[in-house]
Amino acid sequence: MRPTTLARLALAGSRTDTLRVVLTAASAALATLLFVLAAAVATIPHLGDSSGGSETWARQYRLQVLVEPGLRPGVIMALALLTIPVLALAGQCGRLGAPARDRRLATIRLAGATPGQAVLVAAAETGVASGLGSVAGLALYLVGRRVLHRPDADGRLLLPTDVVPPAWALVAIVLGLPLLATGVAALLLRRVAFTPYGIARQVRRRSPRVWVGLLMGIGVALVGSGQAVARWAPDLPDWVLPVQFFAGVLAGTCGLVFGTGWISAATGRVLLRFGRGPAALLAARRLMADPWSGSRVFAVLLVGVLFGAGAAGLRAHIMTIMAVEADSNRWSAQAQGEQYLPDGRADFHATAFTLVDGVVAVAVGLSAAAMLVAVAEGIVSRRRAYASLVATGVPRRVLARAALLQALAPAVPAVVLALTVGGALARAFGDEARSGGYDNTICVGGDWSACEEPGSTKLVEVWVPEFVRATPVPFAHLALLGAGTLAAVALTVAVGLLFLRPATDLTELRAV
Structure with missing residues (x-):
């Protein structure tokens, strides 16, 4: 089959097929934009002051998370994680109007196409739509880079619009995303056999197993044992603990995802x-x-909840550390007869975690949008069954309540489990913070020039008392995250039920 013929067959169809291609392309454009932004942030360390070096602060930006090199990996990871719900949305958009597409592919088989060619046409549709979206996402980045390049009075920028990712990175993103989408589409179609008379799906008969939930316990154990490993073997290479932490988070996330079934x-x-x-x-x-x-x-929605709960727990722990260090510094200032002035680190960390909360909210919203497409697609694909139930006397409000229960009933325990696992992963960093408990030299009066004079009696050795605070469990933050997620699920299903009335029209019983 020639490439031009393949592209023409992949993009053919009705208005529903056009809408599916447009939504898939829009999701791919957003994912491309996020990947390119992450690559741009990764390019920043090569710039900076004339002193050079990877630790040079990029003071040409206003956001501290871009200025400090140690904070940029967190920004890159946040952008990369945000692409997960976007890609899930693209996958669900690819299922919109799937029954009509399957009938069209069956017609292609009836015209003489082989089963492999039918699968290739279905996968090519996703690949072509993703390719168009990737090009649009790159163009959007290039245009936005010029539009948003507005330095302030001090010459500082809000976003890294003064850098461009390497050409090889842009090519890898623009070409890699459509290839990945095409491969995933072909993989998902491995259980579908297109015949000239319709389609046959190999349904998974085996019921889900609970053993995958053990991965969650393994993940918490790996993260929780990080501090013990560091104390037991202080000479380990620097990469061991980050790899252990990443493996723990990955195991906990996989356990949660595979356990949703x-x-x-x-x-x-x-x-x-x-x-x-x-x-x-x-x-x-x-x-x-x-x-x-x-x-x-x-499952993608639960990943966002898990990371949100982990961020909330980590925020509580870091803010507790900041509070304990403030207690110690306040005591030292009072011992020297000085006025204690906060250094602003607590406000900076609070702002950084507020940005993380915003990223989690966006991820939950995108996952809810993917659920909306899934709910609508499920109602449309089962329209004959719904119409049959209505014809036998089942009220539409009963079907609506059944769809709402089908979404919310597993959502409540799953969200609670995601909050628990995320909180446990954050709790593994420690349940208390300590500061002080050491000898320190202070200058009574705070005038170090006078204290350093020969024979000065103002320079004294004191014992700084140990300050201890327990890390609180952020119940309010977790409850707000869980309630917001369940509200998003309920709102998504409620909007999806708008498709129920046209799908239960009795004329659907005569649909082919």
Whole structure:
């Protein structure tokens, strides 16, 4: 099959197919923009003062997270993690109008195409849409870089608009994202067989297993043992502890993601046993019949909740450290007869974690958008079943309650579990902060020039008392994150139910 023919068949279709391509391209453009921004931030250390060196502060920026080299990896990681819900949104957009696309591919098979060519057409649609979106994302970055390049009165910039990622990085991002999307689409279609008379899907019959949840415990153990490993083997290479921490976070995240299917199946069994009313029984049967369908996108939402909970716990720990150090510094200032002046580090860290909270909120919002597409696609793809239920006398409000229960019933325990795992990962850094407990030389009166004179009696040795504070559990922050996530899920399902009335029209019973 020639490339031009492949592209024409991939982009053909109705208005729904056009909408699917546009949404996929928009998601790919946003993901490309985030990757390019991360690459731009990674380029900053090569600039700086004339003294050079990787530790040179880039004082041409206003944001401290861009000025200090030690804070830039956190910005890069945040941008990279933000692409996860964006890519999940792209994957869900690729399923919009899938039944009509499957019928079109079956027609192509009837015209003489091989099964491999049919799969290639379906995967090429995602690849072409992602390629167009990647080019648009790069163009948006280049235009935005010129528009936002506005230095202030001191010549400082808000964003790294004075740097451009290397050409090889831009090429890798613009070409790599469509290739990745095409490969993932082909992988997801491995269980689908296109025939001239329709499609056949190999449904996963094996029920989810709970053993994957052990990964969460392994992840918490790896992160929690980091301090003990550092004390037991202080001569370890510098890369060991970061790798151990990354492996722990990855294990905890994978355990949560792979465990969502089991949570859905278990919730369905509980609803079937204790639920009352037709809506609860319908939701229970759907959760038990296919626990993986709703958990695929919901798992991405839980990753955002996990990182948000971890950031909240880490924020509480760092702010406790700042408070203990402030207590120690205040005591030293009073012992020298000086007025204590805060150094502003606590405000800086609070601002940095506020930015992290904003990133988590954006990730949750994007994941909710992906869920909206999934809910709408699920209703449209099952429109004949819904229409059959309405024809037999089932009220539409019962179907609406069943869809709402199907989304919220597994969401509540899953969000609680994500908050617990994220909080436990942050708690592994320590549950208290200490400062002081050492001898220190102070200058009574604070005039060091007088204290350093020969025979001065103002220079004295004192014992700085040890200050200890327990790290509080940020229950209010965690409750707000959990309630906001559940509200986003409920709002998403409520908006998706707008597709229920047209999907339950009795004329759908005559649809092919």
